[in-house]
Amino acid sequence: MSSTQPDVDRALAYPEPPASPLWHRRGPKARPLTPAQQRRNRELLDLAQRTPRPHSTKPLAEAR
Secondary structure, three states: OOOOOOOHHHOOOOOOOOOOHHHOOOOOOOOOOOHHHHHHHHHHHHHHHHOOOOOOOOOHHHHO
C-alpha cells in the first residue's frame, strides 16, 4: 500500500466510549413471557405493521 493513502482502519476521530453501566443488568433475570403474552405481542406487532400511518396533506409551510 502507498504511504500517501490514509489508513481506513483509523477512520474514527475518537475512540468509542465505554458501555453504560446501565446496560449491565444486576439481580434476577426477567421472567420469560407466557405463550399467551407472546401471541398477543405478535398480533399487536402485525397490526401495527399493517396499519398505515396518517400523514398530513398540507405542505410544511401551511402546517405551522
